[in-house]
Amino acid sequence: MTATTAMTATHSLQPRSARTTPIAAIATAPGRGGIGVVRVSGPDVSAIAQAVCGQALKARHATYLPFLDAHGKAIDHGLALYFPAPHSYTGEEVLELQGHGGPVVMQMLLARCLDAGREMGLRLAEPGEFTRRAFLNDKLDLAQAEAVADLIEASTEAAARSAARSMEGVFSDAIRALVEQVIHLRMLVEATLDFPEEEIDFLEASNARGQLANIRDALGGVLAQAKQGSLLREGLSVVLAGQPNVGKSSLLNALAGAELAIVTPIPGTTRDRVRETIQIEGIPLHIIDTAGLREDATDEVERIGIERTWQAVGRADLVLHLVDAADYVEHGLSEIDDAIDDRLCGHLPPGSPILRVVNKIDLAPKVGEHHFGADRPHVVAAIGPNPAEVWISARTGAGIDLLRGQLLRLVGWQSGNEGTFLARERHLTALRNAQSHLDLAEERAAQEAQALDLFAEELRLAQDHLNSITGEFSSDDLLGTIFTRFCIGK
Known part of the structure; x- marks a missing residue:
């Protein structure tokens, strides 16, 4: 890989596009409640809103109205909200219908939406599919998407606060900062590999070892915080x-x-x-x-x-x-x-x-x-x-x-750490793997120019592991494992 490809590697998957089939689900928990929400996402959702609500909806405004069946009779009365793409949770057109939270009413309203959207292929959403589309449409990175589920499942106040920080991007920002440092060092290494006739002492001229030491220290700090966040999540x-x-x-x-x-x-x-x-x-x-x-x-x-x-x-433990x-x-x-x-x-x-x-x-x-x-x-x-x-x-x-x-x-818990973000075992594994490759890069650097290509390769592998946390490089199998554990409607 050349220096140019090293700089653009983290952007190679953008833009990501989700499947365009519209989906619908009840977004509130099963059972009876004062309020229940039916959520619809996909193209041409405004047409479904017109059919169910009997009128066009103003974007991002709550409108109180009756929800109508196919014969124009009221199923329920409640609030309708329409979010045009890309300014929505999923990045697609989104319709949310907030009615009374009885299970029968919710099922009737969901069935009405599915009937109104039948011709455009509207179907029931799979578990986590709304959040998966938010990820695929670049509304959230993978770490933020996982934090959505972690916030819902948080068993303590501290875990909830840490999940909220991850959802806001605190964890992702720390990872991206590390990736940028690795990319910068890779550019210098690969430039030396591309132009060996310059005969410059790369390790000395660019302070490669000093840069690598700084990256390793920064990664150690992120890993320590991630371990704290894992304790909050897993217990x-x-x-x-x-x-x-x-x-x-x-x-x-x-x-x-x-x-x-x-x-x-x-x-x-x-x-x-x-x-x-x-x-x-x-x-x-x-x-x-x-x-x-x-x-x-x-x-x-x-x-x-x-x-x-x-x-x-x-x-x-x-x-x-x-x-x-x-x-x-x-x-x-x-x-x-x-x-x-x-x-x-x-x-x-x-x-x-x-x-x-x-x-x-x-x-x-x-x-x-x-x-x-x-x-x-x-x-x-x-x-x-x-x-x-x-x-x-x-x-x-x-x-x-x-x-x-x-x-x-x-077990290494440090009290009073307000900056902790929630982390999963997957994140810890990726960070440890990145750390191992940076350790190997340090060994290659000690061998001077004879191992410069191996030094560059260890940096590339470390970057790949870091990128897997935010989802820059993620297999479909990994995405399936993550999002199928979400609740339906999220």
């Missing part, structure tokens, strides 16, 4: 593990603030996983209480529960290994708990930490200020085979606030 899977009767169910109840799990002094009370989602600083935490781990379980149901515990550990405070103070970590630690490390996904939770300090008379103080609870900051440690009482609530803070610290 964390936190598994409570340990021997029977160490207080796992009590801890679940304490974290959730409700009596969700049955608590008894009888070992093995919990036979299956109990799952509850809580919020800490806007991060969804999916807490999973599991069956107590022991080798001598004779009950078939309990053995199945233990096996499911290990399955849950294998998918966990973080494991809390609970131990009994009285035994821990008296004898240290028991052989059984030590074996559980080893097995947890073997089952956990790479990078997922273990937090040792020393529970029942209220029942351990030998626990003193050096273990757990009101102002300075005992915390050991190691991770892995020697896990971090927090001392609590799930029954009295002592240390629970400290525990909540440790959960977020161990």
Whole structure:
């Protein structure tokens, strides 16, 4: 690829044109409500508006009128809005009919629209098809389109605010800034490849290594923010593990603030996983209480529960290994708990930490200020085979606030980050791949001119991965996977 093609690569797919068949759908959630919306998008939508509303509509003005059936009788009364192309959500002509939100009324109004548009091929919209057309018509890039779904599905206020920032283009702007820097560096590299007779020392004259270092630093910052946004979107899977009767169910109840799990002094009370989602600083935490781990379980149901515990550990972002405070103070970590630690490390996904939770300090008379103080609870900051440690009482609530803070610290959450944008695993993968190619580009740069063509190729591959985030280069399979997960009508 020459320097000229490098400059124009990001614009090679524009303009993008969507399919021209008109589509219609109910845009509000199923069920009864005060208001329901039927949305139509495509060419010649004004003709459908004329048929259903009995008059031409003024662009971008809400008009209160009756919605008419084929015989001119009113189906409902409501507001009609007409948006001419390209000044609409999809970039096409759009009609929105806002009536009463009863399911029968909505279905009658949708059926009327489909009947009025039959000759022009009006059909029911597929899931996410309105937003897909907005993407194909350059009203949104792919990251912004995904943020639309993320905003709808946001489970916390922090996630909703971050999704809104992504929808406004904060994430996309950061990606485009990176792409522009990569393109600029590619131009310099490829110009040197095209004119070798100049015999200039490219790496020195253009400060290529300095530019590459700046790009790598900027990418690292975007990746760090994306990881924070991914936590907001996906949440964390936190598994409570340990021997029977160490207080796992009590801890679940304490974290959730409700009596969700049955608590008894009888070992093995919990036979299956109990799952509850809580919020800490806007991060969804999916807490999973599991069956107590022991080798001598004779009950078939309990053995199945233990096996499911290990399955849950294998998918966990973080494991809390609970131990009994009285035994821990008296004898240290028991052989059984030590074996559980080893097995947890073997089952956990790479990078997922273990937090040792020393529970029942209220029942351990030998626990003193050096273990757990009101102002300075005992915390050991190691991770892995020697896990971090927090001392609590799930029954009295002592240390629970400290525990909540440790959960977020161990997975890298930074509180007070108002600039976070929401990100998906797809985005993280693309950013990591781009980072890997920039790392390889640094290695090629160290080889001077002998590897200049390989240096240019690594930059090109990094740019492709960045472009995939905003959809400059996206396969139909990827688009299908993304938009079919949207709700119908969006």
